[in-house]
Amino acid sequence: MAEDSVAVAAVRAGDESAFTALTERYRRELQVHCYRMLGSLEESEDLVQETFLRAWRGREGFEGRSTFRGWLYRIATNACLDVLDQRPRRVLPYEVAPVAGTGTAPFEPADHPWLEPYPDHLLPNVTSDEDAPDAVVVAKETIELAFLAAIQHLPPRQRAVLILRDVLGWTAGDTAATLELTVAAVKSALQRARSTLRKHLPRQRSQWGPVTDPSAAERALLQRYMDAHQRRDTHVLAGLLREDVRVSFPPLPFWVEGSQAFITGSTEFAAAGEYRYLATRSNLQPAVAVYLRRPQDSEFRALALEVLRVEEGKITEIVDFSSPAVLEAFGLPATLVTRDPGDSFSILSPSQPTMTRSRKRS
Structure with a gap:
């Protein structure tokens, strides 16, 4: 859906209803973005609310040099980085415990930051155009648990670079502006992130493609x-x-x-x-x-x-x-x-x- 310049102008002028209408267009895809960054459904919901709060408070600073959608992604990404700087990565059991032998009884629950599942009914409705933004947001292999577990191994800013560049298809320049890095630093981070990711993805998951309905x-x-x-x-x-x-x-x-x-x-x-x-x-x-x-x-x-x-x-x-x-x-x-x-x-x-x-x- 194309952004309405009149609506954006109304937001900058302090029209709360225009702000709500405009931001709600992007709620679900921003939640998926935060979920990829954090590996937590609950935290992703909280971070979308934090994103909208920061956007409302800083609305006058939106100068139109990017789309309003891109501006929200920038806020959301940095809000996620603030969280990731304060806690360890989320994991699955095979990353923190040895494989159990046959006949071994399950252990007691442990207080690890566990990776969480994401309900499909909360995903954005995907159009038939594979190049449309919503189709990119929910590319199948980049929402699967195997991918989420793998990118948890990346340092937070490498994770952000990989998601913005390889999942959302942003340019190196836009990614650099969002993360306040140089273009050279973005390219270097992406190369390292891809190398690490290949080591942790299961076989046949080194490449990813558009979402498809269950066969x-x-x-x-x-x-x-x-x-x-x-x-x-x-x-x-x-x-x-x-x-x-x-x-x-x-x-x-x-x-x-x-x-x-x-x-x-x-x-x-x-x-x-x-x-x-x-x-x-x-x-x-x-x-x-x-x-x-x-x-x-x-x-x-x-x-x-x-x-x-x-x-x-x-x-x-x-x-x-x-x-x-x-x-x-x-x-x-x-x-x-x-x-x-x-x-x-x-x-x-x-x-x-x-x-x-x-x-x-x-």
Whole structure:
């Protein structure tokens, strides 16, 4: 959407309603930007509000040498850098703990700054034009958890340079102006950032491209994954996983590697009761909300959110966010009630749950 010079002039003159209307155009893409910088949904929401507050206070200083959108990105980027200068990077369990052996029970939660998932329904609506700003903002591989985990290894200003240059497609000059660096310093930082990133990205993720809708094959794989868990069919489940699948369980400093280790652990340490599963989306990846009805309960209560990475038709990574509070941001209910013990659920969108038939898990 083209910026309205009249609206921008009204903002500079102190028209609060014009400011709100103009800034709200960019809320979701700015939140994605802050999320990439910080790795936290909650912090990204706070930083967008901080960005708008700083922009309102400094509105008279906007001289029109960039677009209003670009000016907001500059404010947001520097607000994120202020936060990153005060705390360590966010991590996933495999970065802070050794791989668990077969038969090892999960550890107690640890107070690490964990990477957080991002609900797809909060992403900007993407146009069909791959060169449009919103399409660039949500390029698929640059919102996936694997990418987010990898860029956490970059120093804050290298991270900002990489996001502005390689994700958003800014020029070296615009990036330098935003970060108050020289163009030469931006080019050097970008080269170092790309080198570090390659070391931490999984295979087949060294390049990234535009967002695509989930394929029929991906949706079918997700349904088979849920069905296999529901039936406790370990043979089918093993066939859906890559042999070297990695599974981690934040906020537990615990992770396993290999399909057999995951299946064995799920069998040995799963809480007793009946399970139900809701299909959803996180970070433009298939995801599953897990609910458990313990023997003493009448309802299924939220247990975890599993985010899956799929490559070449196999599940190659699962990040199991073992905290019921995570599901709230996805618009998912805290509890489920079924009329029949054989009923389960799938979900089309946060506001459209539908029921499907499945067997018990005990």
